[in-house]
Amino acid sequence: MGKESGHEHGKGEHGHHHAHGGHGHGHSHHGRHHSHCTGPEDFVPEVKEPGCHPREELREKKKSLDLQWRRSTIKVSPCVHCASQEAHERARRYRAKAKCLAPAELLVCSMKLIESYRKKREPGQTPNVYADIWLPLYNVVHPYDIQTMKQILFGCVRYERLLRIFLDRMYEQISTLTFDDEMKYTVLAYLAFLRLHELSWPQYRRLVMSQPPGRMLPFMRFIFNERELIDHVQASWCAVYDIEFVRDILESIRFFSSEAQEVCEALEERVYAPDPLGRYVQPPTVPKPFKMSVSKTVCPNFEEWAPPEPFEARPAPMFEKGRTLEVKRLSAVFKENRQILKKKYDDPKHQPFRLRCVERPTNIEQLRTEVEEKFIQDHHYIPAEINPAPAMPTVEVKLNVATLLREHALFQKQMDQDKKKIEAFELELRDDSDFKLWQEEQRMQDEVADAINIEFNRKKVMATDQAAIEAKEKYLAEKMEIGRGAREEAKISHLTIQQESKNEKFRKKLKHFLVVQDKRGIKIARENVAKARKANALEVQAESEELCAKSTLQKAQEMAMKQELVRQLRALEKESCHMEKKFDIYSSSGQGLLQEMSIAQLRTELVLVKRWLQHEEDIKRRKIHAVKIERQNMLLERSRVVTQMRHIARAQWLSKKAHEKFYDKTEINPAEQLGL
Known part of the structure; x- marks a missing residue:
């Protein structure tokens, strides 16, 4: 541009x-x-x-x-x-319009779009709508770039939790990464995990190689290392997402591991290889320890620790007694004004007006009462009359087998419950004086136990308070003792540091002397190593030539044996073409087996087995027919019981209905009796 x-x-x-x-x-x-x-x-x-x-x-x-x-x-x-x-x-x-963005520009625009969406989006605004508004402002006009950035924005918003977990684990494991590249790693991680098959590896490689190699190398090593993802990221992902979804992500990473290794090697060459133009490349930063000088001052004596003085609040200021002169003057003025108003309205000239219409007799209250009664009568709520319930149908419903069994089971369950109630009622007819006496004794024991528990808790609180006071005093004494010990340790550490500095100087001098001595024997050692390597190479060459000769002889012997076997197999094939086999149905195979028989005997055995199977089938049919007849008789018996129970229930319902009607008719109305 x-x-x-x-x-x-x-x-x-x-x-x-x-x-x-x-x-x-x-x-x-x-x-x-x-x-x-x-x-x-x-x-x-x-x-x-x-x-x-x-x-x-x-x-x-x-x-x-x-x-x-x-x-x-x-x-x-x-x-x-x-x-x-x-x-x-x-x-x-x-x-x-026909110009596509470069890989670096596409990545930068995606990062800006995601950051602006997180900060400036309106409530309820979708990523696609936001992208349609803001992409023209970033000069993104090509349709392919627009579609790619929309998918990146939507994916980073939808899978924000998955990407956040990955970035947290990556920053925990790799301390050399900076948080300035967090958004860049978010976009590249989303494309690697969920869009790499659609994007294709060459396009993803272009995005990675367009960035600084020193920042991309640790990222590529971590994201395409399946073992690192399984050890540090998989457990956190499985706590949020389905395990099959996590396995698919790891499978896609495993699929592109070889291509990722090549990209890592290319990044390593760009990071660690020397500059081909001979320019100066700043070496990597190597952490070095500080040169701490030994202090020559005497270790100061720490003062004895003393508890702080208790805090005392100042008393509240005293209010002045009496009112001020200004308030007194205002009160006098207000009092004088009230007296003037009172004299004014006591005069008959300033009394309220007297209206004759108010003094005349009227029937307004009577008219108001009549209007209110008429309004209540017109607007009185009349509840709707409820229609009587329809009569029950007299036609009985035909029951199938399942309905009949369910209804019989319900009747049987109800009869069993009534039987249990009657038996329980007969067993519980006894005197309850023993139970009440036992209940009173238990209540007295509970009261005594509560009193003992209250007294125990009171003494326990007192003992705890005393123990807290003693613990506080003990803590203060221990703290003072620790302070004394710390001062002693400081003195000892000061002496130890001085002694270690002297020892370090002596070790350095000794190391220097040993290095000088070793340099003199390096040339002789190199010559000896070269001679030993040359002799070893000659031995290895002789052994390899001997093994090669042996392998050649062995291969020739194997080839001769194979040719002999081929000739024998071809002779056997020629002889087998002229042999004719004869088959007899009354003869067996002659293998010496226990169940060995001829074809004719086998056919006879099959006829006998078929007759036996036909006989077994007839027996099963007779048994099934008998079970069906038994079940039919059982259903008839249960239908008779259900019909009888229905007749009884209907008779009870009719008697109850007639009893209710009788009491409804004989109800006395007091108003009718008094003639009101």
């Missing part, structure tokens, strides 16, 4: 200079301006283009044009110079 804008700017300057320099036709046809507004370096107040009118004349010329030009979608300025600039701008935008 920088080169293109610079090129266009150069053309604009050339055209502007050409227009001012030589042509007298009005405006420039050779130059093109990249902006509608001229810069300070292009502004020449003394010279004006003949085709470019002042602002007032241009406004008047636009108003004089026809109405169709003002309603048109594409405006063409009446100024020829401005019209050429507008045409150039439209052509530049049209060419930009």
Whole structure:
């Protein structure tokens, strides 16, 4: 973009200079301006283009044009110079529609889009709607780029928890990563876990290689290492997502592990390999310990620790007694005003008006009562009459086998429950005086136990308070003892540090002496090692030649044996072609087995087995028929019992209904008896 804008700017300057320099036709046809507004370096107040009118004349010329030009979608300025600039701008935008973003630009735009969505989105706004609004502001016009960034935004929002777990574990394991690249790692992790098959590995490699290799190398090593993901990330993922979903993610990572290894090797070459142009590359930072100098001051004596003094709050300020002079003067003025008002309204001239209409007799209260009664009568709620329940049908419903069994089971259960109630009632008819006596004794024991428990808790609280006081005193004494011990340890550590510094100097001198001695014997040792390697190489070469000869001889022997076997097999095949087999149904195979028999004997045995199976089938049929008859008799008996129970229940219901009707008719109405 920088080169293109610079090129266009150069053309604009050339055209502007050409227009001012030589042509007298009005405006420039050779130059093109990249902006509608001229810069300070292009502004020449003394010279004006003949085709470019002042602002007032241009406004008047636009108003004089026809109405169709003002309603048109594409405006063409009446100024020829401005019209050429507008045409150039439209052509530049049209060419930009077919331009795709570079991998680095695509990644940067995706990061900006996700960050702005998290900070500026409105409540309830979906990622696709937000992307449609904000992508034109980031100069993303190609349809492929728009679709890719929409999918990245939607995926990072939907799988935010999955990506957050991965980033947390990665930052825990790799301490060299910075949080400035967190959004970049989020986008690349989403593409690697869920979109790598659709994106294809070459496109993903372009995105990775467009970033600094020092920041991408630890990320690629961790994300495409299946063992690291299983040890540190899989358990947290399984706590949130389905285990099959997690396995699919790990399977996709395993599928691209070989390609990822190649990318890691390429990144390592770019990070650790020397610069081919011979430029200086800053070495990596190596942590070094601080050079701590030994203090020569005497260890200070710590003062004895003393508990702080208790805090005492200041007393509240005393209020002044009596009212102030200003309040007293205001009170006097208020009192005088009240007296003046009282004298004024005591005068008969200032009494309220006397109305004759109020003193005349009226029947307003009676009319109000009548209107209210009429309103209540008109608006009285009359409840709806309830229709009587319809009569029960007399036709009995035909029952199937399942319904009959269920109803019989219910009747049998009800009879069993009634029987148990009667037996329990007979067993519980006894005197309860023993139970009440036992209950009273237990109540007395509970009261005694409660009193003992209360006394025990009171003494326990007192003992706990005393123990807390003693523990506090003991803690203060231990703290003072620890302070004394710390001072003693500080003195001892000071002496120890001095002794260790002396020992370290002695060790360094000894190490230097040993290194100097070792350097003298390095040349002799190298010559001995070279001789030993040369002798070992000759031995290995002789052994390899001997093994090669043996293997060649063994292969020749094996080949001769195989050829002999092939000749024997071909001779056997020729002999087998002329042999004819005869089969006898009355003869057996002659293998010496226990169940060995001929074909004729086997057919006879099969006929006997079929007869025996037919006999077994007849026996089973007779048994099934007997079971069906028994079940039918059982159902008839149960249907008789159910019918009898229904008749009894209907008779009970009819008697209850008749009893209720009798009492409803004999109910006495007091109002009718008194004649009201």
